[in-house]
Amino acid sequence: MINISIEDIKKLAKEKGYVVLAHNYQLYDLQQIADFVGDSLQLAQMARKIEMDKILFLGVDFMAEMVKALNIDKKVIVPVRTATCPMANSLEPEMILEAKKKYGAPFVIYVNSTLEAKQYADYLCTSANAVEVVSKIDSDVILFGPDKNLANYVAEKTGKKVIPVPGETGYCYVHNYVTLQQVLRLKNLYPKAKVVVHPEVPKDVRTIADYVGSTSQMEKFVALDESKEFIIVTEKGMVDRLKALYPNKKFYGVNSMLCYNMKKNNLKNVYKALQNDQFEINVEKTQAEKLSYLVQKMLEMSR
Numbered sequence: 354m355i356n357i358s359i360e361d362i363k364k365l366a367k368e369k370g371y372v373v374l375a376h377n378y379q380l381y382d383l384q385q386i387a388d389f390v391g392d393s394l395q396l397a398q399m400a401r402k403i404e405m406d407k408i409l410f411l412g413v414d415f416m417a418e419m420v421k422a423l424n425i426d427k428k429v430i431v432p433v434r435t436a437t438c439p440m441a442n443s444l445e446p447e448m449i450l451e452a453k454k455k456y457g458a459p460f461v462i463y464v465n466s467t468l469e470a471k472q473y474a475d476y477l478c479t480s481a482n483a484v485e486v487v488s489k490i491d492s493d494v495i496l497f498g499p500d501k502n503l504a505n506y507v508a509e510k511t512g513k514k515v516i517p518v519p520g521e522t523g524y525c526y527v528h529n530y531v532t533l534q535q536v537l538r539l540k541n542l543y544p545k546a547k548v549v550v551h552p553e554v555p556k557d558v559r560t561i562a563d564y565v566g567s568t569s570q571m572e573k574f575v576a577l578d579e580s581k582e583f584i585i586v587t588e589k590g591m592v593d594r595l596k597a598l599y600p601n602k603k604f605y606g607v608n609s610m611l612c613y614n615m616k617k618n619n620l621k622n623v624y625k626a627l628q629n630d631q632f633e634i635n636v637e638k639t640q641a642e643k644l645s646y647l648v649q650k651m652l653e654m655s656r
């Protein structure tokens with residue numbers, strides 16, 4: 354195939370009537386072709402406001418499912434079928450049912466989960482509003498999955514007993530394996546930089562942070578904070594995004610923090626997806642209805 358440029362893709366998307374949505378962790382080339390870049394919930398909600406009825410989604414499968422479920426009448430395509438999320442896949446419906454039976458407590462599901470698992474949850478949350486959602490539930494014991502590190506952060510912030518499901522195996526490999534030493538090394542190199550971390554990182558990394566927040570919260574924090582330098586402890590795509598948004602500030606990332614699934618999308622397969630109108634995402638109507646209900650409830654709780 355000949356070399357594909359960003360302009361070629363923008364032109365083809367326009368000709369074929371697609372709006373392009375890209376997650377913050379996508380390759381920077383792909384962020385540049387997108388009409389909107391954001392976190393998974395921002396993108397799903399953005400899709401609702403768009404008049405065009407064809408969406409090319411760039412992220413991983415559970416996010417594309419969510420975009421489709423919240424926009425059931427629109428056509429949603431993705432360039433690669435195998436771009437998935439091991440953390441989302443670690444939480445199976447049976448685990449939720451078993452935990453609920455064992456503890457008799459409400460289940461809060463993190464948005465980074467499969468559409469199927471979401472069907473069995475009582476509440477939904479994002480990393481931006483997890484603390485708020487859990488604090489408003491009338492129960493001192495909360496079942497939370499799939500991310501154990503986010504569960505730990507929520508427990509710390511709310512003072513509630515938060516039981517992670519599936520437990521030790523529920524984590525994002527990109528965030529879970531960042532070490533305190535890696536971040537301290539960067540801090541040594543850039544002593545003036547503030548440390549900004551995602552709540553999916555382990556507790557020891559979180560404790561040295563100047564700010565803990567989701568990608569959308571990070572974006573707001575660096576915009577308003579007076580510092581000129583930041584160490585960004587999340588997937589590297591976000592570092593590229595912040596560099597592009599705030600060229601007058603400096604951002605340093607952790608080199609090992611790469612999500613291989615997010616990086617499966619590239620200029621070539623995106624161009625092919627547009628050419629062939631593939632691969633289409635389909636979800637069941639009943640599953641879409643349950644997700645819409647959970648999203649609505651979450652938004653009401655996090656106002």
Ligand code: SF4
Nearest residue numbers: 413438440525527612
């Ligand atoms: S960064 Fe982590 S949570 Fe996000 S898609 Fe990749 S593995 Fe899943």
